[in-house]
Amino acid sequence: MTIVDLLHSNGRTRAYRDFLLGRSGVVIDILTYGANTLVKLDGSHQDLPAGVRRWSVHRDDLAVEAVAITEELSAPSYRAGVTGTGSEAVLHAVVLSESTSLCTEPIGPLPISGWSLPFIPASPRACTRCAAP
Template sequence: MPVEVSGRVPAGDLVRIVSLDQCRYRARQSPWLVGHLARVLFAPAQGVWAEVELLAEDLPYGRRREWQLHVGGLRVLHAEDVEQCRPARPPRAGDRATIVGVLHSHARARAYEHGLVSQRGVVVRLLREGSYALVELDDPPSTLLGVRRWHLHVDDLRIELVEPRGQASGPVPGVGLAAGTRHAIIPADPTIARCGASVRPVLVDGWSPPFSPALERACPDCSERYCSPDTFAGSR
């Protein structure tokens, strides 16, 4: 079980950064640090500061890995706790996402915090070296003024990894268009998408480009079905 740090932490301890309130100005201006796992590199016998190294393997370009932080904002973890917290892989298009906050996202998203928090959707694509995700909401409330797609920092999302296992049971489905959205078409009737929408199939000499959740304006329902086993058996 994690325990709060009340004094000196030995070098080598594994910690989670839970607060920056008592840190120096530069750290307080980097709220993305909160929630990260780190290893203590050095902690003097006297004092309340610790040198830590972030454990994340995929930090966005330009972000420091080593920081001097106040021990009051650290929580000690056991090794098994760290393994449970590590994601199996970075998020990618097609994964499901729940918005848990907007602290690390743009000011425009923070202005709609009450409408965004707790909303669920699908990751359409990753942006800015993987630090941001374009998320299409399943059922946005009226307070979001009809906007379905939001650029959000991945630290503000709880990601549910979705593995595209359905591709093994048949060819990749083709693409159909409806109101500017790209859908996955079914082989029996290419004017009907897997989500049930009526679409205009994109065909070149009878061949359709392959559908992927990473496509711009990809249908979230089709993307979710694409990532489910046996959903597209027999598709183009």
């Protein structure tokens, strides 16, 4: 994200307007029912406004390049891995770089190499142990 304005943010943040405008970083939390965000600025420590890396900035003051902030903040996403075939197939949740599912089943490669499907807990074929919160 980039801080493009400071019209809506709180007074403490606005006081550093000249230092904060144009800064980039990442949104690490959503505050006060989604109106404000907690952002973590990029850059070296000496370079930060007042030496502070984390700022509360109103979301309307941000230009967010990456989509779906809330999805990034919630549970990590998993790709689907399959055990069994045909009507016996069960979909498991697998961390992207791993070959073992959350329920510790060893997962074979998907039939179509190079594809990764997201694991959808609500799917009728989803493994109940992987889908449990």
